[in-house]
Amino acid sequence: MKILLVDDADVFRQSVANLLRSRGHEVIEAENGLIGLKLARTHLPDVVVSDIVMSQVDGYAMTSLLRQHPTTADIPLVLITGEADLKGMRKGMTLGADDYIAKPFKMDELVAALELRVHRRRALRDEVEQKLACLGSGIGMTLPGELSQPLKTILDTSRSLAAAGQTLKAEEVIALAQATHAAALRVERLTRNLFLHAQIELFGSNPAHLNALRQALAADAGDVVAAQARRCAEAGARTPDLQLKISPGSAAIAEAHLAKLVEELVGNALQYSSSGTPVTVQSYDDGHDFLLTVMDKGPGMSPELVAGLSFSAPAVRQTGEPYVTGLGLPIARRLAELHGGKLLLHSEPGKGTTVRVSLPARPPAVPAPADELVR
Secondary structure, three states: OEEEEEOOOHHHHHHHHHHHHHOOOEEEEEOOHHHHHHHHHHHOOOEEEEEOOOOOOOHHHHHHHHHHOOOOOOOOEEEEEOOOOHHHHHHHHHHOOOEEEEOOOOHHHHHHHHHHHHHHHHHHHHHHHHHHHHHHHOHHHHHHHHHHHHHHHHHHHHHHHHHHOOOOOHHHHHHHHHHHHHHHHHHHHHHHHHHHHHHHHHHHHOHHHHHHHOOOOEOOHHHHHHHHHHHHHHHOOOHHHEEEEEOOOOEOOOHHHHHHHHHHHHHHHHHOOOOOOOEEEEEEEOOOEEEEEEEEOOOOOOHHHHHOOHHHOOEEOOOOOEEOOOOHHHHHHHHHHHOOOEEEEEEEOOOEEEEEEEEEOOOOOOOOOHHHOOO
C-alpha cells in the first residue's frame, strides 16, 4: 500500500512510519495537514492516515478539503487521535472519514483497518468499471429504442401534415412542426454522440493520438464553460435557474471537447430538475487542476441507482414523455479520463445530484527526443 501519514508529532509519526515500512508498505510523511493536502494531490496514495489535533490545518479540515477535491475525494481516510469520543467520531465520519482509531493502538489493528479500506475501494472501483463496461457494450442494444421514438414522432407528424395539411388549423400545423423539429434535434444529438463516442474510443486505443489529444489547451476554460452552460439553459428555457460561479483558468483539453462535456453534464442537470430550482455550475483553476462542478436540486438518486449507473436509463420528464440519454455520461466520463482527469458523481434522494470533474490545468511536458537527453 502507498500510505500518506499526517501527524505533527515527529517522534510518533516517524515511529509509525518505520513500522509500516518494515511491513513492506510505502509511506509518505507529512508534518501537518497543509502539507498533507499537497502530498495527497501529488502522490494520490491508496489511503491517508491522519491525526486530528494539529497546529496547521487539523484532521477535520483536511478531511473536508480532501473530500471536496475530485482527485482525492474517494481516497480512504482513517483518523487517529488520543482524545476519542463519540462526538468527535461523528464529526469525522460526517466530514467523510472512513474509520477512526484511538491512541494507543496496536500496529496490527492499524494495518488491518488500512487494508480493509483499500480493499473496499478497489472492489468498488472494479465493480463500477465492470458496470461501465457493460453499459458501453449495451449501447448497441439501447440505440434502437433511443432512435425509434423520435423517428416515430417525425414519421407520424410528417404523415399527418401530408394527409391533412389542407384542413389543419394554423396552430395545429405549428404544433406538429414543433414536435417534428424537437424529435429531429434528438436524433441529431444522438447521432453526434454516437460518432463522438466512437472517436474518443479510437483516441484512447492509440498512444500517439492520445498524446496529441492531451497537448490541447483551452486557455480560457472558464469562458467556454460559462458560454456552453448558458446555451444549455437557453435551449431548455431555464436561463433564470442557471447560477454561474466561474473563475478564470485553463484546462488541458480542446475547447470543443470541454464544451461537449459541459453540454452533457449541464443538460442532464437541467433535464432532471424542475423549472424554478437552481442549477449551479462552478469552475476554477487551483494551479494544478481545472475543477468543474455541476449541481442540481432534482429528485436525486439512491446509492443503488448510482452504483448501477441507472441514471443512464429512461427517465420520466415532467410531461410524462420518456427521455433517454444513454451516451451522455459515458462520453463525459471518457473525455475526462482521456485528458488525464476524472469524473465523480454524488447523489442523494430528495437532495439532488452533484458531478465533479477534474482536468489537468496544463498539458503534460513532452519528453525530449532520446538524442537530446542528458546522459
